[in-house]
Amino acid sequence: MAPEQDTFAAEVAAAMRAQLPAVAERTVAAIVVEVPSYTEAFAGPMGRRIEYAVQLALGGFLELAAAPGGVDPSRPIGPALEEAFKLGRGEARSGRSIDALLGAYRVGARVAWRHMSETAVAAGMPAGSLARFAELVFAYIDQLSAASASGHADHLDSSGRLRRRNLERLAGLLLTGAPPYDLASAAERADWAPPRTLTAVLLPESRVRGALAVLDGRTLQAGEDLPGAEPGAERTVLLVPDADGYVRTQLVRALSGREAVVGPARPWQQARSSYSRALRALQLDLRPDGDLPVDTELRLTDLVLRADGEALGDLRAQLLAPLDGLSPGPREKLVETLRSWLLHHGRREKVAAELFVHPQTVRYRMGQLRELYGDRLEDPQCVLGLTLALGAVER
Incomplete structure (x- = not known):
């Protein structure tokens, strides 16, 4: 084994290292063709930077593979894995899916292995060492892929949690009637485009997930401890964008059978008014008409007469x-x-x-x-x- 390892380290590694710029160029070219998500991203200066990054990654692998005793594919490769983790986070920030990134890894591994193995054979690498080298290459790629997938998921999870907190905070400010400036700032922080109107919908916690599935994707959901609600009410408030006019009819129909109470549509910064109306109807125990929710716009007389x-x-x-x-x-x-x-x-x-x-x-x-x-x-x-x-x- 030792002579084979020494031959690889002394001659083969040098030959493959000389080919790294060409291998990196071919790898990026193949990714651009086979993974459409990267066609535009890798164009121009960005493509050259990616080529350089691929060249560095392959060079780092060659140093590890050529080290005395070779490299154990089960051992974590710290710096490379850290960079792969960062790459996954960056791809998530760019809006590209993990599938695109893993596809790029697969294409890159195939192209890089083909050209590097050709160079290794030409440099005299024995068959036994070539098989071991293939194992190391694909184990390395597997670890990089896993690290990038972890970074991608971590960014989505952390950014998703942060955005959910910001959206819940915005909903809370709306329900408590915060000043317009605070509401605008909170909406910007939550990356939420304000609609014309908001309509408050009160419904049992157990019905929330099903309701959200059929409502506008911009719908806000308030957290616990709703202002003015009785403790232990186990109700959730949703703030539905632009559900006035004909859309209100669709909203009421979509909430059939969900024990909902629907407030009036109000300009978005006055959503507290819609919430107060819906909460009042709930406290007065107004009964729905069949499976349809309690539509406060159809129960104004009851609300007025039973206000005191x-x-x-x-x-x-x-x-x-x-x-x-x-x-x-x-x-x-x-x-x-x-x-x-x-x-x-x-x-x-x-x-x-x-x-x-x-x-x-x-x-x-x-x-x-x-x-x-x-x-x-x-x-x-x-x-x-x-x-x-x-x-x-x-x-």
Whole structure:
């Protein structure tokens, strides 16, 4: 073995080292042809720098391979691996995929091995040493590939975590109503292009992943401890860009079956207003219509009438006091009739159709109500109060 190693070190290594510039040039040329992602990147001065880098990497390998005893392919090659790790991070920053980089390694290894082995044979390398040399070359490339893949993943992971934190911080600032300057700075830091509007969507944590899959990719997700929410509510808020007009219909449909509450669309820096509306609807326990989410734009009356539950209760008790002497059954029927009469502007046929009774029954009940209320049913203020008091009856 020793003579073979010495022959490699003394003669073959020198011959291959002399060919390194040509091998590096051919390697880069092959990568440009076979890996399209690098066609433009390797053009001009960049291509020459890459050729030089390849030449240095191959030269470093030759020094290791020609060392006494050869090189153990299982032993880490510190400096080379560190550079390969940096290369992987740089490729991730450039937006190229790891597949492109590993493809370049494969092409480079094949081309470099072909030309270097030809040189080695011409320089007299024995067959046994050539096989060992092939093992070392491809073990070296495998280690470089693994190090670059690790660097690529590390950059994506660390930059992804940082961007997620910045996006969550932006969402938090929006929900707390931070000043416009702070919001603009946070959006720039998060690399997030502000839309025209944002719409707050509240939904259970267990439904978030499925919802994000069907929403605009710019959608923001707030972190834990939502402002104004009750502790342990286990709800998440999403801020959906540009979901106004016709797009809102699509948004509501996409959220079907997800127990969502959808706030109004607001200019993006006023997203807190949308969140407050959605949170209020949730706290009032407004019920959805079937599988569709609670659309606050369709429940404005309920939100207004139930904004102060205690005041509404007092108003109802005050204006329905003339019915207090009745037993529960008759009282409920008269309240039901009075509500329908108010909402249908006294049109008896409409009231009868809604209550599934004969028009004469409506006439009889309204006669009872007029006896109890007297002229107050002709007073606009009383009619307004009764409409508000009875308009918020649970659906």
